[in-house]
Amino acid sequence: MNEDYVIDAFGARWSLDTRELDAGARERLHVLWERCRVRGLGARDVGVEPFLVTDSDPYAVSREITLASLRRRRGSAVLLHAAGVSRGDRAIALVGQSGAGKSTASRVLGRHFGYLSDETVAIEEDGRVAPYPKPVSVITDPAAPWDKGEWSPDELGLRKASEPAYLTGLVVLERDPGRTVPELVELPLVDAMLAVIAQSSSLPLLDRPLHRLAELASGSGGPYLLRYSEIGDCVELLGALLDPDAAGSRSERHPWTSTPPVPNSPDGLIVRAPWRDAVHGDGGTLVLIDETPVRLGPVGEVLWRVAAAPMSRDAAYAAVVAALGEHPDAARAVDDGIATLIELGLLHAPTAP
Template identity: 65%
Template sequence: MVDDAQVDADRVLDAFGARWTLDTSALVPAARERLDRLWARCRVPGVDGSAAGVEPFVVTDPDPYAVSRAITLASLRRRRGTAVLLHAAGLESRGRAVALVGPSGAGKSTAALVLGRELGYLSDETVAVEPDGIVSPYPKPVSVVTDPGAPWDKHEEGPDALGLREVGGTAYLQAVVVLERDPVREVPELAPLPLVDAAIAVIAQSSSLTLLDRPLHRLAELLSRSDGPYVLRYGEIAHCVDLVRDLLEDRERPPREPWTTTPGSTTHADTHAPRPAGTLTRAPWHDALHGEGGSVVLVGEDVVRLGPVGEVVWTAAEAGIGVDEAVEAVVAALGEHPDADRLVRERLDELLRTGVLLSR
């Protein structure tokens, strides 16, 4: 007779690149069997717990939703700094994947549930994009809301039981789409979204982005695939199947504005050069993105949109600039304004408060 420990050792799951053996020995047999069914799509055939890179995961709570959240969070910790990790639903067709990104309540799980019956189901909540563009699958149980009046009360259903299609093979990211659900909208629309607007929305739905090398550059590369990024404005996701399927087709699309990035610096410019008191310089930053929609700077864990005045000042502050010089530079770049001095100084105060600029 095979004991429970041996059964668990042979049950290896892959959660977007993090591999686990589930130790469910603390659970009753019915709970163990249920988890086994729910996670069948994530099982790695022919691999056991002794394989390299496989770690144990002890399950003590029989609630499938709690197990799902715990595995996701533990896997996010293991994958941090190695892949772009998006809180998104992932769908696939003929080796091309789309990530549908949105905040809690935007309908990611519903999108996976509905679209996954027409397209390959990659995940309902986590899309991990590797450096080569491959999306590491996470066909976990889908978190389903049973009572609209209690959206946090969810239960888990396995993708097989829900009739979700399996992914045929390796999937490469084709496009990133920001979800905007409006219950009263009758006709869905898939439209281009300015790169910087999309970056701000997606950064808020990502994990450990600042641990990556050149994080905004890497994110912009993903967002601009298929001449994206895009926004999907919709009322019912069931009306969006053709729009999403079309996005996964390999076809030419209207070109978008070019973008650039400015690599981060761990120190502000010319730290040791003598400067007058009050000189403004760039504070240390991870990365900066410039493109359609303006510019954003990643400072610490925060993404700050510069705006027209901020862009002029941040560019000029590379070598250090005084407040009066900053006012003059903004006027030269953007034109005269009767309140230019006040408006620029107010914006400078904001940039100092948010940590984008330093004053010596």
């Protein structure tokens, strides 16, 4: 490549320096990354950084570009390890759990919808999905799942996405080879958030990260769980989410208001410890402590809620009973709950044994 070759990887722009590759490897790289190329930009333009390509393995290059781009975009966008497809200005992100292939979903769904990415969906603050139509990584030998080949979206016949596209649905994939009929169901918000957080990058660096993720997850009536055997059987179900007339109600959620931490609690009292963010919605309450999300059970949820100001353990016990009802083991459950929340860093009790 004699001219500057600039690509855009979900908002991170790179000028690929391929001088160390032979002519064949350079030409193959050109074919693979053509969908991401930004014509008219040069290596010296604002926002473009150099990227030295030394490996002739296309899959290794793809991983290096993705990781470098994640480092550049951390803290500025919601970064999901997910596949993305769109129709018009509507986009959905497909988050794969174990056994659910994002690349397979991209290859199949991308023939029906616009192909955004097979592995990284970046959502900007306004909800726009920054496209990353990179070459698709495909396992060529089931016995060696980490040894993947690369094919360009054009070689695979994937449709080009319209821009801009905004996230209107978040879908957690659950592949079950024994299932005969696919099913798309609403997923409790907190369940979905935990699944998505496990497949996200640098989420705690964002401002109010749980709130931002909850807003994205609850679009179009979601979040959703897709149970399926073959992703090709799901085109109609997912197409309904991309229908311009699809506008379901959002899952109920309630933000918690942050209060300044109390540095010292009087003897025998408990109080909330410092925390980053928290969301209450379908499925319970999720609290972010530093970079760790913690899901609260019924007792813990009551304890954490009422401990916004210092309170005695007797008062905490009364609050739990008032909220959940009398129980023969209530005292032990409250004591265990307080101990667990202190251990997790959610409650502060300097003089607690």
